[in-house]
Amino acid sequence: MRAIVVALVLVVAGAALATRLDVSASTGSLVGGGNESGQATEKARERFGDDAVYVLVRGDLPRMVLTSDLNRLLGLEGCLSGNLPAGATPPGGAGSPCDKIAAADRVHVVYGPGTFINSSVNELTAQLQGRTRERAAQADRAREAASKLARADGKSAAEARRLGQEAEKLVYAQFASELLAMNAKYGLNLTGAPKLNDPDFVYQLVFDPSRGERTPKARFAYLFPSPESALISVRLNAGLSEEERAEAVALVRDAVAMPEWKLESGGNYVVTGVPVLADELTGVLAGSTLRLLLVGVAVMALVLALLFRARLRLLPLMVALGTVSIVFGALALLGLPLTMASIAVLPVLLGLAVDYAIQFQAGNSRRVISTAALATAVGFLILLLSPVPMVRGFGALLVVGVGVALALTFTAGAAVLRRPPARGGFARALRGAGELVNVVRLPRLRVERPLRWVVANARAVLVAAVLLAVGGWVLDSRIAIESELQKLVPQSLAAVQDLDALQRSTGTAGEIDVLVEGEDLTDPAVVRWMRDYQNEILLRNGYSAEQGCAGAALCPALSLPDLFRTPELSATREQVRALLDAVPPYLSQAAISADRKTAVLAFGLRLQSLEGQREVIEGMRSRLDPPEGVRATLAGLPVLAADANHAMSDPLRRLLLVVAGLLAVALALFAVYRSWARAWVPLVPIALATGWSALVLFVAGVPLNPLSAALSALVIAISTEFSVLLSARYVDERRAGLDPAEALRRTYRVTGAAVLASGVTAIAGFAVLIASDVAMLRDFGLVTVLNLAVSLVGVLAVLPAVLVLAERGELLPRRRVRRRRRRAVAA
Numbered sequence: 081m082r083a084i085v086v087a088l089v090l091v092v093a094g095a096a097l098a099t100r101l102d103v104s105a106s107t108g109s110l111v112g113g114g115n116e117s118g119q120a121t122e123k124a125r126e127r128f129g130d131d132a133v134y135v136l137v138r139g140d141l142p143r144m145v146l147t148s149d150l151n152r153l154l155g156l157e158g159c160l161s162g163n164l165p166a167g168a169t170p171p172g173g174a175g176s177p178c179d180k181i182a183a184a185d186r187v188h189v190v191y192g193p194g195t196f197i198n199s200s201v202n203e204l205t206a207q208l209q210g211r212t213r214e215r216a217a218q219a220d221r222a223r224e225a226a227s228k229l230a231r232a233d234g235k236s237a238a239e240a241r242r243l244g245q246e247a248e249k250l251v252y253a254q255f256a257s258e259l260l261a262m263n264a265k266y267g268l269n270l271t272g273a274p275k276l277n278d279p280d281f282v283y284q285l286v287f288d289p290s291r292g293e294r295t296p297k298a299r300f301a302y303l304f305p306s307p308e309s310a311l312i313s314v315r316l317n318a319g320l321s322e323e324e325r326a327e328a329v330a331l332v333r334d335a336v337a338m339p340e341w342k343l344e345s346g347g348n349y350v351v352t353g354v355p356v357l358a359d360e361l362t363g364v365l366a367g368s369t370l371r372l373l374l375v376g377v378a379v380m381a382l383v384l385a386l387l388f389r390a391r392l393r394l395l396p397l398m399v400a401l402g403t404v405s406i407v408f409g410a411l412a413l414l415g416l417p418l419t420m421a422s423i424a425v426l427p428v429l430l431g432l433a434v435d436y437a438i439q440f441q442a443g444n445s446r447r448v449i450s451t452a453a454l455a456t457a458v459g460f461l462i463l464l465l466s467p468v469p470m471v472r473g474f475g476a477l478l479v480v481g482v483g484v485a486l487a488l489t490f491t492a493g494a495a496v497l498r499r500p501p502a503r504g505g506f507a508r509a510l511r512g513a514g515e516l517v518n519v520v521r522l523p524r525l526r527v528e529r530p531l532r533w534v535v536a537n538a539r540a541v542l543v544a545a546v547l548l549a550v551g552g553w554v555l556d557s558r559i560a561i562e563s564e565l566q567k568l569v570p571q572s573l574a575a576v577q578d579l580d581a582l583q584r585s586t587g588t589a590g591e592i593d594v595l596v597e598g599e600d601l602t603d604p605a606v607v608r609w610m611r612d613y614q615n616e617i618l619l620r621n622g623y624s625a626e627q628g629c630a631g632a633a634l635c636p637a638l639s640l641p642d643l644f645r646t647p648e649l650s651a652t653r654e655q656v657r658a659l660l661d662a663v664p665p666y667l668s669q670a671a672i673s674a675d676r677k678t679a680v681l682a683f684g685l686r687l688q689s690l691e692g693q694r695e696v697i698e699g700m701r702s703r704l705d706p707p708e709g710v711r712a713t714l715a716g717l718p719v720l721a722a723d724a725n726h727a728m729s730d731p732l733r734r735l736l737l738v739v740a741g742l743l744a745v746a747l748a749l750f751a752v753y754r755s756w757a758r759a760w761v762p763l764v765p766i767a768l769a770t771g772w773s774a775l776v777l778f779v780a781g782v783p784l785n786p787l788s789a790a791l792s793a794l795v796i797a798i799s800t801e802f803s804v805l806l807s808a809r810y811v812d813e814r815r816a817g818l819d820p821a822e823a824l825r826r827t828y829r830v831t832g833a834a835v836l837a838s839g840v841t842a843i844a845g846f847a848v849l850i851a852s853d854v855a856m857l858r859d860f861g862l863v864t865v866l867n868l869a870v871s872l873v874g875v876l877a878v879l880p881a882v883l884v885l886a887e888r889g890e891l892l893p894r895r896r897v898r899r900r901r902r903r904a905v906a907a
Contacts, residue, residue, distance in 0.1 A: 081495065083491040083492050083494070083495045084492050084495045084496065086491075086492075087402060087488060087491060087492035088492075090402075090405075090406050091401075091402040091405045091406060092405075093409060094402075094405035094406040094407070094408065094409025094410065095405040095409065096409070097408075097409035097410075097412040097413055098405060098408040098409045098411070098412055100412050101408065101411060101412045101417065101418045102322055102323075102417045102418065103322070103362045103363075103365045103366045103369075103417060103418045103419075104322050104362065104417035104418065104419050105357075105358040105359075105361035105362045105365060105419070105420070105569075115723065116713055117713060117714050117715055117719045117720060117723060118720060119713075120593075120595040120713035120714065120715035121593075121595075121715040121716060121717070121719070121720060122318075123595060123597075123678070123715070124593050124595050124680060124715045124716070125318040126318045126319070127673050127678050128188070128189070128315065128593075128669070128670060128671070128673075128680055129188030129189055129315025129316060129317065129318065129670070130188070130315060130316045130317065130318045130320070130325075130355070131315075131316075131353065131354045131355055131717060132313045132314060132315050132316075132353055132355075132591075133313075133314040133315075133316065133328075133329060133332050133351065133352075133353045133355050133356055134311060134312065134313060134314070134351070134352050134353040134582055135156075135160070135192070135311070135312035135314065135332070135336055135349055135350070135351055136309060136311060136349070136350040136351075136352060136578075136581065136582050136585055136586075137153065137193075137309060137310040137311070137312065137343075137347055137348075137349055138308060138309050138347055138348055138349075138350060138581075138585065139308065139309075139343060139345055139346055139347020139348065140294075140307075140308065140345060140346075140347070141286075141294065141296060141304060141306070141307050141308060141309065141310060142283075142287070142294055142307075143345035143346075143347075144193070144310060144343065144345055144347055145193060145197065145282055145286055145310070146279040146282055146283060147279075147344070147345060148277075148344065149343045149344055149345050149347070150193070150194060150197065150276065150277075150282065151194075151276070151277075152340070152341050152342070152343060152344075153192065153193055153194035153310070153312070153341075154194030154195065154197075154198055154276075155171060155194070155340065155341060156192075156194070156312070156335070156336065156340075156341040157190050157191075157192045157194045157195045157312055158171075158194075158195075159171050159177070159178035159181065159335050159338070159341075160181065160187065160190045160312070160314050160332060160335055161181075161187055161189070161190035161314075162178075162181045162182035162183075162184075162185060162187050163182075164178070164182050170182060171338070171340050172338055172340060176338070177331050177334035177335035177338060178335060178338075180331055180334075181331050181332075181335060184327065184328065184331065185317075186316055186317055186320060186324060186325075186327070186328040186331075187314060187315070187316060187317065187328070188315045188316060188317045188318070188669070189315050189667075189669050189670045190312065190313065190314050190315070191303075191312075191313055191638060191667055191670055192303065192310070192311065192312030192313065193286075193303050193304065193310045193311075193312070195667065196300070196303050197276060197282060197285060197286070198276055199663075199664055199667055200274070200285055201274045201275065201276050201281075202664070203662065203663070204274045205274060206662065208274075215251055215254075218251050219247075219248040219251040220248070222244075222247040222248055222250070222251050223244035223245065223247055223248040224244065225247070226240075226243045226244040226246070226247035226248075227240040227241060227243065227244035228240075229243075230243045230244070286300065286304060288628075290626075291626070291628060292307070294307040295307055295628075297625075298623070298624075298625055298627075298628030298629060298635075298636075299625065299636050299642075301586075301628070301629050301635045301636060301637075301684060302635070302636065302637040302638055302682070302684060305585050305586040305587065305588075306585060306586075306587075308585070309585045309586070311585075311586065314332055315670070316328050316355065322362060322417065325355055325358075325359065326359045326362065328355075329351075329355055329356055329359045330359075332351055333351050336349045336351055350578050350581055350582070351578070352575065352578035352579050352581070352582045353579070353582070354579075354717065356575050356578070356579075357569065357573070357575040357576065357579055359575070360573050360574065360575040361569050361570075361573065361575070361854075364569070364570055364573065364853065364854065365418065365419075365420065365423060365854070366418075368423060368852050368853060368854055368857070369418060369423050369426065371851065371852075372423065372426055372427055372848055372849070372851065372852055372857075373404070373426060373427075375427075375848050375851045376426065376427040376430045376845065376848040377397065377401065377430070379427075379844050379845075379847070379848050380396075380397050380400065380430055380431070380434050380841070380844065380845075381394065381397055383434075383840060383841055383844050384396060384397060384434070384438075387837055387840065395437060395441060395493065395496060396433070396434040396435075396436075396437030396438045396441060397430075397434060399433055399434070399436075399437040399485065399488050399489055399492070399493050400429070400430045400431075400433035400434045400437065400485070401430075402488050402492070403429060403430075403433040403481060403484045403485040403488055404426060404429055404430060404433075404481075406484050406488075407425075407429065407477065407480060407481045407484055408422075408426075410480070411477070419470060419473065420470065420568075420787075420854060420856060420857060421470040421471065421473045421474040421477070421787065422473065422474070422477055423852075423854075423857065424474060424787060424849060424857050424860060424861075425474060425477045425478055425481065427845045427846065427848035427849055427861075428478065428845045428846055428849075429477075429478065429481040429485070429845070430845050430848070431841050431842045431843070431844055431845020431846065431848075432456070432478075432481065432482060432485060432798075432842065432845065433481070433485035433488075433489075434841045434845070435801075435838045435841045435842055436449055436453060436485050436486060436489050437485075437489050437493055438837065438838070438841065439452075439834070439838065440489050440490070440493055440494070441493070446490055447752075448805070448808065449486070449489070450486065451749070451752050451804060451808075452800070452801040452804050452805060453482050453485075453486050453801075454748050454752065455745045455748050455749060455797075455800040455801065455804055456482060456797045456798060456800060456801055457478075457479045457482045457483070457797075458744045458745050458747075458748040458797075459741050459744070459745055459793060459794075459796045459797025459798070459800060460475045460478045460479045460482070460793070460794075460797045461475060461479055461744065462475070462737060462740050462741040462744055462790075462793045462796070462797075463475025463476075463478075463790055463793050463794075464476060465737060465740060466728075466737075466789075466790050467723075467724055467727035467728065467733075468724055468727075468728065468786045468789070468790075470786055470787065471786060471787060471789070471790050474787060475790075475793075478797075527825065527828040527829065527832065528825055531821065531824050531825055531828060531880055532821065534877075534880045534881050534884075535820065535821050535824065535880065535881075535884050537881075538880070538881040538884045538885050539881075539885065539890070541877075541878060541881040542878065542881045542882065542885060545765070545768050545772075545874070545877075545878045545881075546768065548768075548771065548772055548775060549767075549768040549769075549770070549771025549772055549775075550771060551771070551775055552770070552771035552772055552773065552774035552775030552776075552778070553735070553770075553771045553774060555774060555775060555778040556731065556734065556771075556774035556778070557729070557731035557734075558778065559774065559777055559778055559783070559784055560783040560784070561690075561725060561728050561729050561783065561784045561785065561789055562783045562784070562785050562859075567855065568785055568786075568854070568855050568856035569854060569855060569856070570853045570854060570855065571855065572853070583687055586684065587629060587635075587684075587686055587687060588635060588684040588685055588686055588687065589685050589686065589687045589688070589693065589718060590684075590685050590716065590717055590718040591637055591682055591683065591684055591685065591716055591717075591718070592634075592682070592683045592684075592685050592697065592700070592714060592715075592716045592718055592719055593680045593681065593682050593683075593714070593715045593716045594613070594680065594681040594682075594683075594700070594704070594712055594713070594714060594715070595678065595679075595680055595712065595713050595714075595715045596610060596640075596678070596679045596680065596681065596706065596710060596711070596712050597677060597678050597710070597711045597712075597713075598677060598706075598709055598710040598711065599677060599709060600653075600676060600677070601640070601672065601676050601677060601678070601679050601710075602653050602656040602657045602660065602676050603653060603656075603707075604651045604652065604653060604655075604656055605707050606706070606707055606710055607640070607641060607651075607656060609706055609707050609710075610639070610640055610641050610679070610681055611641040613681065613703070613704075613706075613712075614636070614639060614641060614681050614683075616703065617634060617683065617699075617700055617703065618632070618634055618635075618636060618683070620699065620703075621633040621634040621696060621699070622634075623635060623636070629684075629686065632686060633685070633686050633688065633692070633696045634683045634684065634685060634686065634696060635683065635684035635686065636682075636683065636684070637682035637683055637684045638670055638671055638682055639671055639680065639681045639682050640671045640672050640679040640680065640681065641681075642671070643659075643660065643663045643667070643668055643671055643672070657676075660672065660676075680715075683700075685718045690721070690722055690725045693718060693721075693722045694722040694723075694725070694726055697714060697718070697719055697722050697723075700714055701714055724786070728784075728786065728789040728790075729789075734789075734792065737790065737792060737793055738767070738770050738792045738793070738796070741792065741793045741796040741797070742763055742766065742767055742796060745763060745766075745796060745797075745800055746759045746760050746763055747759075749762070749763075749804070757886065758807070758811065761807060761882060761883065761886045762800070762803035762804050762806075762807040762879075763800070763803070764878075764882045764886075765803055765874060765875045765878045765879045765882055766795070766796055766799050766800055766803055766871070766875065767796075768874065768878060769795050769796075769799055769870065769871035769874050769875060770792040770795050770796065772870050772871065772874050773791065773792070773795050773866075773867035773870050773871060774792075776866055776867070776870050777791075777863060777866065777867070780866065782859065782862065782863055782866070783859070784863065785856045785859055785860060786856070787856060787857075787860040788859065788860045788863040788864065791863060791864065791867055794864060794867070794868075795867050795868065795871050798842055798868060798871075799868065799871040799872065799875055801835075801838060801842075802835045802838065802839060802871075802872055802875045802876070803875050803879055805831055805834065805835050805838070806827060806828075806831055806832070806835055806875070806876075806879055807879065807883065809826075809827045809830070809831040810823055810824060810827045810883055813826050813827055814887075820883070820884055820887060824880050824883070824884075828876075828880075832876065835872075835876070836872075836876075839868070839872040842868060843865055843868045843869060843872070846861050846864040846865050846868065847861060847865050848861065849861025849862075849864070850862055850865070
């Protein structure tokens with residue numbers, strides 16, 4: 081009774097804590113972060129802001145920037161940045177979204193078309209005013225010097241005045257040449273001071289008539305992606321909590337919806353980006369968790385009602401619910417969030433816990449159940465080797481869940497059934513494994529004929545199984561892996577459609593950053609290297625100023641050299657610093673840190689396959705050769721996604737994962753049995769099952785995702801239980817004096833039904849995931865159901881041949897067979 085009370089207290093406490101779980105849809109769980117690019121990505125986010133929230137402005141671009149709508153864009157960008165002058169009334173008044181954004185201070189930097197054009201006006205105006213004053217003073221000095229020199233040479237006053245005026249004109253002529261050079265530098269034709277509301281100036285700044293009257297200049301693709309769109313980038317502060325990020329996204333939405341920014345040209349705004357998608361997905365995951373729990377409970381209750389005759393047939397479901405409550409309560413207690421991986425654990429854990437409780441209720445000994453569970457848990461531990469954080473978390477949570485399920489089964493479950501711990505030899509306790517058939521509503525398996533045929537043709541059966549497995553292993557590397565975030569979530573989400581619209585409008589799948597670090601990045605040599613690297617990479621990937629981004633794999637984005645159009649080769653460190661100081665801080669902070677020790681080169685990665693993205697990224701890596709004392713590293717979500725996808729697709733890595741899983745399970749079984757034969761024999765069909773599963777997936781054409789990419793480890797972990805129970809029963813029957821054929825017949829007539837029932841409950845747990853509206857969970861459930869069904873049938877069909885051949889010694893080297901026979905004769 082005490083065990084029941086303690087269990088109830090833990091379950092209730094766990095359930096209460098689980099209701100407080102925060103939900104996280106962070107992209108960090110889908111991509112790796114421990115490598116060099118992952119560390120660089122974190123640094124870039126800390127220095128230059130997190131992944132951007134984009135405001136896509138759709139409409140006729142000339143009408144947006146050549147009319148009063150430009151002032152509205154500029155006002156919106158100022159509102160989103162939260163940079164309000166001291167004492168100024170925010171747009172919309174106190175309590176408006178602009179006011180709240182400024183008070184919350186969640187935005188790191190904002191840059192967009194209005195900010196860019198206004199900054200260009202200010203910069204050019206400052207340059208013109210400075211040079212005008214400088215040249216005017218120089219002209220005055222030249223006039224006076226020329227006049228004095230002429231008078232000293234005895235010239236008349238009129239002649240001296242004429243010579244002074246000629247000297248003055250010469251200075252102004254030089255100034256005119258400088259203005260022409262400045263016009264060429266910026267692609268302009270200035271005849272006076274630039275103005276924000278001057279359509280001629282704005283048109284010259286933004287558009288490239290040589291490529292079409294409405295076509296923006298290619299180098300400004302990150303601001304003006306097409307003649308029908310403009311783009312505002314809002315980079316949030318790094319390190320925000322899920323709640324803070326959600327609040328920031330909501331404030332951006334509210335600000336964009338303000339009537340003050342409604343475009344008279346008829347354009348409209350779309351708020352999108354990875355943070356927006358993650359925010360919407362968070363809400364979906366919260367609802368998906370409850371739905372999967374309810375569907376899982378209903379499915380397990382139905383399975384128990386249909387398959388079992390036991391009086392307490394729903395007791396396993398109670399144990400499973402208690403397990404889930406304790407595990408997810410502990411998750412909340414540790415302050416860990418609920419992710420897509422932990423949601424996937426929910427129905428799977430229900431199935432495993434129900435399975436263990438069923439085995440115990442039917443009379444199996446603790447040692448038999450513990451051995452099977454140990455092998456399963458060790459198989460799950462191999463998931464910790466995955467390059468994807470989500471998969472590692474999935475494996476760790478399952479291992480903990482297996483332990484909790486066993487503890488509840490052996491304490492509260494035993495107390496309800498009033499079953500004391502089994503005593504006596506292992507062989508005697510193992511006979512309880514057959515008692516499950518007495519409470520299962522399945523007919524006794526009629527396997528006499530198939531087993532006789534398998535025994536008679538054991539070698540041919542095993543050869544056929546090996547050939548099928550080899551075919552699967554060969555084709556495994558050709559199974560597609562889908563790891564793009566927007567394709568792993570519900571396609572009905574508005575954020576998914578908006579992100580697709582962004583990618584279609586911009587033609588990019590994200591931004592790649594080159595994080596540059598050094599003691600002083602204002603060194604002209606460093607700036608020249610960044611400029612040269614940027615130009616080389618863009619050229620190699622099909623970009624040119626004449627053709628723009630059409631057909632290019634990379635496009636330019638806001639980078640350090642673009643802030644001051646890169647100094648000439650003769651520029652000094654002081655000149656570089658002066659140029660940087662002239663750039664408005666709210667713009668420069670997007671490309672270089674205040675201490676001048678960290679900067680970014682940004683590139684827009686065009687839409688293409690992940691394999692194509694990987695080629696572009698590797699090409700960029702291979703050409704990174706910064707000056708001495710400077711470190712350059714690729715960073716950004718597309719880089720991490722491509723690296724993670726490559727790691728998941730790597731055939732060698734996946735093979736090593738399978739080998740590691742089999743070896744770990746073999747060691748666990750050896751620790752229990754103290755016999756290598758009893759450890760490796762059950763694993764032969766499990767190893768083959770990994771190949772059969774890959775073959776079925778290839779034929780079915782079902783793609784893998786970050787969760788299902790490590791499916792071989794799951795097949796090993798869960799299918800091991802089937803093989804271990806059957807192998808243990810066979811050994812027990814052989815020790816009882818039965819010949820191999822009769823021992824197999826009795827094993828399958830009794831324990832075969834138990835294994836089939838266990839397989840049904842495990843598969844049912846994964847099948848619940850098919851009810852999820854999250855594409856990644858749904859596909860993972862479908863793939864796992866297919867694989868476990870194949871492995872269950874395969875183990876049942878091939879294990880007899882393996883057992884017979886192993887006993888004959890035909891699976892061992894000849895020398896070991898002769899040694900075994902000598903020991904048998906001596907005995």
